[in-house]
Amino acid sequence: MLNTVIIGTGNLAFQLANVFYETEEIHVTQICGRAPSLPSGFYSDIDYCSTYEALLEADVYVIAVSDSAIASVVKQLPFKDRLVVHTAGAVSMEVLEGQNRKGVFYPLQSFSKNTTTTFTNIPICVEAFQPKDHELLIKIANYISNSVYTIDSQQRLALHTAAVFVNNFTNHLYQIGFEICEQHNLPFEVLKPIIIETAHKIANTSPKEVQTGPAKRGDTDTLKKHINSITDKKHLEIYNLLTQHILSQHGKNIL
């Protein structure tokens, strides 16, 4: 049985506490947070503390707090030579510098507290300074996910950046679709099937191969119609930039 302590009570801490709790080989020894008692929603029989001095012994301490708070948490840990990992995409492992052994346990997904997350398909990216710690993190990751990667801090930052493009920015494009529908009294429902189809289309092929649309074809007539139909200046800026990029990527330098 692997003993884990989770430091933090936010979305990711909550999801990790749940999946660890539900995994036979992992024990959640304790959760540590700022609130006086364990916040509601967590499995209520998990031990809780609100001061670092009360932290129990464990095989790994998982820091799941906001990026900017990680360094300060590490400095306050009242022990040494234990394995302490953070869970952040855009934070280097070096931030954990101090008296303890360091590592990273980064699940690449966008978590929210009110939805149940199934970890099986969520990629877990691990990194550790010492080989035995790396092995332990790989083991924990494999208990909860079928998709485990060893990547270093520089790769992880790149991956986090890539995730911003395919997750945050994509969602913003959905929002623009939503706004265009609203402007023309169209239900957003009508766009949902093509959104799902687009995401699933790249399952077995590169996005470049399945690119479609007027920019890919160099169809200036349609591009002009779209540009004339867009009434929002911000939408138009994005339309123009992304169209230019697709045109040039597919060798259609016509605008």
Place this chain on the structure above:
Amino acid sequence: MLNTVIIGTGNLAFQLANVFYETEEIHVTQICGRAPSLPSGFYSDIDYCSTYEALLEADVYVIAVSDSAIASVVKQLPFKDRLVVHTAGAVSMEVLEGQNRKGVFYPLQSFSKNTTTTFTNIPICVEAFQPKDHELLIKIANYISNSVYTIDSQQRLALHTAAVFVNNFTNHLYQIGFEICEQHNLPFEVLKPIIIETAHKIANTSPKEVQTGPAKRGDTDTLKKHINSITDKKHLEIYNLLTQHILSQHGKNIL
């Protein structure tokens, strides 16, 4: 039984021929194309012609050719007072002006010839000049799909533009994710679960409500790290523009 003639042999013509053929209430009377004989892949017992003079009588003629060819096809039809519809998102119904009754039958999806398309969930957007033609198109649409909308030409153009944002542009963002992975020796596989999750997250809520990420939070530290980690000038242009838009949409004017 409704008799249909499909004019065109491209991706959409192929998918419509298949779904009409497989629908009990619809008969594919004929396919009309430029090739001397019916291209392989189509159900081989469908009647085929390669001249407009050989067109048989039908309840509806479905023009599924490239946008720029629609007007020329309509002009060459050797009959009058029949229902002729096109299938294009960005083409006004008025393009069909001539001796026949006009309408539009627009399935909102991105079609490719080598994949089997299930129409059940594909939104079909119909428009017609005469009420009885509108009724007939609604009937056909309902035979093949659970999602049928009546929308006019202006709405359809807006919808087509919105689809470019959520489909073509989104796919381009996936391609940027792919390129960042390639640059850092990361498998693109690692991004696929978050891509799927992002698309499914908006099922029951507006994209604005589920927006996450450093721009949404106004997290300048992470934004700066990302900007410094991006080596491709084109990626950076898109990163900056979309970040600015999300920042301003969520009231975070900090950059």
